[in-house]
Structures are given as structure tokens and as C-alpha cells.
Amino acid sequence: MTAADVMKINLSKDKENSCFINKCMELFKIKKSIVNVINLEGVIGSVNLKQGLTLNQLNNCIEQAFTGKNVKAVVLNINSPGGSPVQSELIAKRVMQISKKKEIPVLSFVEDIAASGGYWLACAGSEIIVAENSILGSLGVIFSGFGLNKAIERIGVERRVHTSGANKSLLDPFLPEKKEDIQIITNVQKDIYQNFKDHVHAAREGKLKLGDEEIFTGAIWSGKQAIEIGLADQIGNLYEEMERRFGENVEIRIVNKEKSWLKRKLSMLFESFSASYIANELIHKKFDLF
Secondary structure, three states, X not given: XXXXXXXXXXXXXXXXXXXXXXXXXXXXXXXXXXXXXXXXXXXXXXXXXXXXXXXXXXXXXXXXXXXXXXXXEEEEEEEEOOEOHHHHHHHHHHHHHHHHHHOOOEEEEEEEEEEOHHHHHHOOOOEEEEOOOOEEEOOOOOOOOOOOHHHHHHOOOOOOOOOOOOOOOOOOOOOOOOHHHHHHHHHHHHHHHHHHHHHHHHHOOOOXXXXXXXXXXXXXXXXXXXXXXXXXXXXXXXXXXXHHHHOOOOEEEEEOOOOOHHHHXXXXXXXHHHHHHHHHHHHHOOOOOO
16 A cells, blocks of 8 residues: 555545534534513503503513523513503513523613603513613602593583492593592502502612602603612613623524514505505606695
């Protein structure tokens, strides 16, 4: 056997070893860290027939965020002025329930605002990270309405209401306000207010730097001020913070809310109609500028 033959055999073995090593590296290759993001943007609950953030709408999205391999964290990306205390409670509890079950931490990021129910949602995270100019707070409960009884008197309108149950016409805006009605509303507000405080205290245990009489007044703070009083933990933004914690190769995935079947169909129909309409306008008409 010549020296050339020996060299060929060695090169062949080196190639085989190299292929084997590459396969082993692929097999044991460290997978990317995954961070799933749930965008919580807008009013909480349904207002004037407009669908806001509700558990029914978000549940599939929440479950999906905690599903999959190598999910290191779930992020709540919050931009909400608040809304329904019921939906705030339900959404936050659902997030916390699955987080505990799957042992996946939740981090809350505040964009423009996390006020009232928006801050309730933020407290579902183990940490609250804000921008310096974010707005946080408005920790309180409000009930608002109008009194129009004098207005209808002036225009000669008579209000006729027939009820079964003394409080059925509670705070009717067309009738004079009654002390008994105010007391009923106040009693309900007290319960909701206390539940709000309990939720915040549980989430921010040992972190609040001010007493209830200063925090739960309905006041608002900037992101920087919120950190100083213990309502938030640090300044940061989603992408930089996730890279800092999980490395440059972290994969950030936005978990979108799915549209209902009807909304999908209507959207497709509208897009089709719009395309046909624009094409017709371009073919048969000219653009007029006034």
C-alpha cells in the first residue's frame, strides 16, 4: 500500500468522523429560548356593544401562550386604561392559574398605560417592567352617570316607571337621586375596592413603599415614579430585556387573538368587495380632486 492510499483512507475516516460529530452536535444542539407575548390592549370588558378585553375572547390565546417546548416566559404586554373589574379579575386569575400549573413565569410590560383594571392585569406578572413615561395607577373604583330629571321637567316630559322591587330603578337618571340608592352603590364599591387592594398587596408583597391612603386614591404616576413607590420593578422594554435575560438568540413570539368565524368571513368579504370596488373605479372613472 502506497503513502497516497494511506492518506486517502485517513481522509475518508476524517470525513466520517466529521459527519458523526456534526450529527451529534445537531442532536444535542441547544434549542432557542421561546418567549410568548400576549398583547392586552384596549378597554377591559364590553362597552356600548364594542368588544374589549374579556376572558372569553382571550382564553385560547392565554392557553396557547403557555404551550410548546422551551417556553421560558410568558409576557403580558399591557396598554389599557382599565374597565370591567370582573373581566380584570377573571383574566388575571386565568393567567396566574396556568402559570402556576405549567411552572412558567409571567412578566408584565407596560407600554403607554396600565391604569385601574390595566394595573390589575399587570399584577398577574411576577415583575412589572415599565417605560419611564408609562402611566400607572388610578387604583380605585368609580361609578358614573347623569342626572336628567330637571332637564325633562323643563321640556315637559313625564317619566313613568313601574317596577316590582323597591330598588329596581336604582339611580334612574330621569328621577331625583335617592340616598338609599347611593348607599347600595357605595356598599358594592367597598367590596370591589377591597378586592382590588387585596390583589395588589398579594402581587406586590413587601414592595410597596407607601400606605393605602396614598396609593389607593385614584392618583396616577409615571413609570419612574411607580418604581420609586413600589408599583413597578424596573425601567425596560420588551426586546432588550428578553435578550438580556435569555440571550441574543431568544425567539419572541406574539400570540394573536383569533378572530371569530363570522369576523373572518366578514373581513374576507369586505376585502374582496374593496378590491372589486377600487378596480371598478380605476377602470371606469377618473380621480377627482376638490
